[in-house]
Amino acid sequence: MDNYQIPAKTRIGHVHLKVSDLQRSLDFYCGLLGFELMQTYGDQAAFISAGGYHHHIGLNTWYSKGGNPAPVNTAGLFHTAIVYPERKDLAAIVIRLFDAGYPLTGASDHGVSEAIYLDDPDKNGVELYWDRPRDQWPLDKNGQLEMYTNRLDMEGLLALAK
Known part of the structure; x- marks a missing residue:
């Protein structure tokens, strides 16, 4: 491998989470934490932000509607x-x-x-x-x-x- 380094001003732009119930997640992220709903994608996805950015967090039920939380002892988002x-x-x-x-x-x-x-x-x-x-x-x-x-x-x- 060479000595490539990612540019210092690089940032992580957003996270997109699979959720089981879109409204329940909006109640948490917008209602409790105070994020702003920027856009919905039908009844399957929503994009929320702080300060009017297009989105910091995406929430979707595309593969997870009504699903269970991921087991703690498996690979995935910490x-x-x-x-x-x-x-x-x-x-x-x-x-x-x-x-x-x-x-x-x-x-x-x-x-x-x-x-x-x-x-x-x-x-x-x-x-x-x-x-x-x-x-x-x-x-x-x-x-x-x-x-x-x-x-x-x-x-x-x-x-x-x-």
Whole structure:
């Protein structure tokens, strides 16, 4: 193999999820998380976004209508990660989830970011997080990035929402 490197400004544009019930998924992603419905494709697919982009998430029932969640111990998507612009924005969605009684599956401080974890109605993993400024990322003694998984300071996070 040669030394090809993907361009630094490359980004992941969207995720497209197979879901079993389109309306239930729209209730979660739009109704609870606050995404905007941009377009539907009949009663089989929907495209949603933040800020009016054509779509960040596609949802479809083409092969999965009425289906069961994928088994945990098989290959597939671990989670979709949604990045919030600021820590206070993450705090606001955590309060919204708590107020709705929606269960979290985890919460972590990764050094570079703070994240909460939950499952959508089809048991697709969802990570909601914000990135710390790059100059605050943890480095080892050689100046290399050193991420970790520590307990999230939930009290400190939630204090921002008050």
